[in-house]
Amino acid sequence: MSQLKVLQSHSGCQLQDLGRRHVAAVGLTEGGVADVTAAVMANILSGNAPTAAVLEISLGGFQLEALGEVQIAVTGAVLLLTINGKPQARYQRLQLSTGDVLTLGYAKRGLRAYVAVRGGFSTPLAFGSASTVLREQLGGVTGQALQAGECLEVNPSEANQSMLDLRSVGYQWQPKFLSTQRLQWVAGGQIDQFDPAAVAAFTQQWYQVTPQSDRMGYRLRGQGLTLPLGSSNRLLSEGICLGAIQLPPDGQPIVLLPDHQTIGGYPKIGALTRDAVNILSQCRAGTLVQFQQITIEQAQSQRRQHWQWLLSGAYLI
Amino acid sequence: MRHHVGQAGSASPIQFHYDANDKDIRVTVSAEAKWQKTMPQIRRAGEQALFLDIAEVPSPEALSALLQLEQQIRLQFSSVLLDVVPAYVSIMLVYDVLQLTEAELIADLLPLCQHWLAQPLNLQNGRKLQLPCYYHTDIGPDLARVAALHQLSCDEVIRLHQQQRYLVYCIGFAPGFAYLGFVDPRLATPRLSQPRALVPAGAVGIADQQTAVYPAASPGGWNLIGNCPIPLFDPAKRPMMPFAVGDSIEFVAISKAEFISLGGDISAKVQAAR
Numbered sequence A: 001m002s003q004l005k006v007l008q009s010h011s012g013c014q015l016q017d018l019g020r021r022h023v024a025a026v027g028l029t030e031g032g033v034a035d036v037t038a039a040v041m042a043n044i045l046s047g048n049a050p051t052a053a054v055l056e057i058s059l060g061g062f063q064l065e066a067l068g069e070v071q072i073a074v075t076g077a078v079l080l081l082t083i084n085g086k087p088q089a090r091y092q093r094l095q096l097s098t099g100d101v102l103t104l105g106y107a108k109r110g111l112r113a114y115v116a117v118r119g120g121f122s123t124p125l126a127f128g129s130a131s132t133v134l135r136e137q138l139g140g141v142t143g144q145a146l147q148a149g150e151c152l153e154v155n156p157s158e159a160n161q162s163m164l165d166l167r168s169v170g171y172q173w174q175p176k177f178l179s180t181q182r183l184q185w186v187a188g189g190q191i192d193q194f195d196p197a198a199v200a201a202f203t204q205q206w207y208q209v210t211p212q213s214d215r216m217g218y219r220l221r222g223q224g225l226t227l228p229l230g231s232s233n234r235l236l237s238e239g240i241c242l243g244a245i246q247l248p249p250d251g252q253p254i255v256l257l258p259d260h261q262t263i264g265g266y267p268k269i270g271a272l273t274r275d276a277v278n279i280l281s282q283c284r285a286g287t288l289v290q291f292q293q294i295t296i297e298q299a300q301s302q303r304r305q306h307w308q309w310l311l312s313g314a315y316l317i
Numbered sequence B: 001m002r003h004h005v006g007q008a009g010s011a012s013p014i015q016f017h018y019d020a021n022d023k024d025i026r027v028t029v030s031a032e033a034k035w036q037k038t039m040p041q042i043r044r045a046g047e048q049a050l051f052l053d054i055a056e057v058p059s060p061e062a063l064s065a066l067l068q069l070e071q072q073i074r075l076q077f078s079s080v081l082l083d084v085v086p087a088y089v090s091i092m093l094v095y096d097v098l099q100l101t102e103a104e105l106i107a108d109l110l111p112l113c114q115h116w117l118a119q120p121l122n123l124q125n126g127r128k129l130q131l132p133c134y135y136h137t138d139i140g141p142d143l144a145r146v147a148a149l150h151q152l153s154c155d156e157v158i159r160l161h162q163q164q165r166y167l168v169y170c171i172g173f174a175p176g177f178a179y180l181g182f183v184d185p186r187l188a189t190p191r192l193s194q195p196r197a198l199v200p201a202g203a204v205g206i207a208d209q210q211t212a213v214y215p216a217a218s219p220g221g222w223n224l225i226g227n228c229p230i231p232l233f234d235p236a237k238r239p240m241m242p243f244a245v246g247d248s249i250e251f252v253a254i255s256k257a258e259f260i261s262l263g264g265d266i267s268a269k270v271q272a273a274r
Helices: A036-046 A196-204 A274-280 A296-312 B060-076 B102-118 B143-149 B154-162 B256-261
Strands: A003-008 A013-016 A054-058 A060-067 A070-078 A081-083 A093-096 A101-106 A109-117 A151-153 A180-187 A207-213 A217-221 A244-246 A254-256 A268-272 A288-293 B002-004 B014-018 B025-029 B041-046 B049-053 B081-087 B090-095 B128-135 B166-171 B178-181 B196-199 B203-207 B210-213 B218-220 B223-227 B248-253
Touching (some): A036 A070, A036 A109, A036 A274, A036 A296, A054 A060, A060 A109, A070 A101, A180 A274, A180 A296, A196 A288, A268 A274, A268 B041, A296 B102, B041 B102, B060 B081, B060 B090, B060 B102, B060 B166, B081 B166, B128 B256, B143 B154, B143 B223, B154 B248
Parallel strands (some): B128 B248
Antiparallel strands (some): A003 A151, A013 A054, A054 A109, A060 A101, A070 A093, A070 A109, A081 A101, A180 A268, A207 A217, A207 A288, B002 B014, B014 B025, B041 B049, B081 B090, B128 B223, B166 B178, B166 B248, B196 B218, B203 B210, B203 B223
16 A cells, blocks of 8 residues: 655645535534635545545645555645756646655645545544544544654555546636635625615625634625624524634634634624635635625535536536 | 513413523423414425424423424435424425425425324423432532522532523534523523533433533533533434433433543543633
8 A cells, every 4th residue: 555654844734535425414514625626626636536635735835655556646835846946837747756755845826635545544534524623633644634754555546547637627717816806605694684785885895804714714804894783793602613703802804714613702794705714714814805795506506516516527627 | 572472381381582692591480371283384494394383382292292293203304304403493305306295295295284284282202211310519600699690509500501491402513412491580691701612421401491412522612500410412422412302301410430430531631712
């Protein structure tokens, strides 16, 4: 069995898949990759099922050594990728032989890179998922981030002849990581308690990603949105869904990401679409975002189409 | 914001209001008609999640009805549900959008809700559990202060805390952290103005009208009156927690020796806020 040995790592380097199900009732979060598009592309490039676990490298600064022949692909954030010091292409299937050292430099645009290996990782699952949630000490190899010296077992796989010619993702399908982004969202939560004119104004404004943003949630700064005077800001705690747009008393929005708490008591106006979460999770502090409301029909239809497109590999060349 | 709600097992029903500075519910007693089921309100959470709102304010009847509905939903929709989060008076469903749309899910939920509406309430449908608690000022650093605040003796606080059955209204914030409601109004005490940096695992606390057991060491702002030696969350066990939303808990005082023999850590100490 081939292995990947971690040489250099940090707390932002974690094994992730598409998250945990049926655990919220005990207070465990769903977790999972922050950018599904990048993670699935890395898997499809590697010849894996879309749901295979990948290495999520936030900010960059990660190094591993191949022990055995492996094929890998790195997607997501723009960073310097090298094998034994020689620059390599992201969004391409690459071959590593025993002793080859893969290095991911620091992210220059975007925030999170994804490393998939053909065959996937054979780490044991915690509640059906390999996803790492540090505060719960679940997932990964030992419930922690990837540790230097750790060896990750790679499942054996057969060479897939039909795959061999399609090794890259066309440039037009690779993310551009703009400094301004529009985030699609659907209305929900306690939106009826907000003044419609105030919500309309909210969607015209630009909000800045603050440094107080992580896998639990992104804190945004801008003009703010509050309930009408005389409303209570507190409501009974209820479930929090991925992408929920929460408005605490100070009016500065918090968008919940995969490691969100399972319940909360601040008012919400709805939630980002999954794809908007993918986009937001790659936004660095300082990025300006604008909320663009769409209907639930549009959101769900887009989501289905996007998923089918990701699985199709239509973007491979 | 005041809401009147129906009977809660006693002759005098419960009135709630929300403290603007606190997440918890303050409970006082007033007079009202019996709570009845109404058609749940369905409200969107997001692209793949919905809420069902069962009642305006929490009560044992509403919680029992919520549990009944949750069980039926889990059974009927098991093939499309990704998660279910019951809390106080709502159930959030996370569903697989690749299998069905929001409109389809709502259409399928309506007959289930109508069926549920017609069913009588079953107040016995949660499990009843007992949790041992070692009550002592050594291990519950706020016990004397809570007593003094309410002009009670420590023994009276301990008696009042044990004398009722608490319902599990919500589980969250941390794995295994269950919000239990509601304590005798004579015990209701606001949270510490500054949470402690460290509260030991098993700590039994009161915050306003709710009580809880910290499943693991963590920061915490609840008023600590004792410690429960039974582990309340173990990811290696099935089930991971001994109770779920809708179950009820009774605390039973144990001695220091019993506490130690049940695995309690007698030396566990809190750390004040820095």
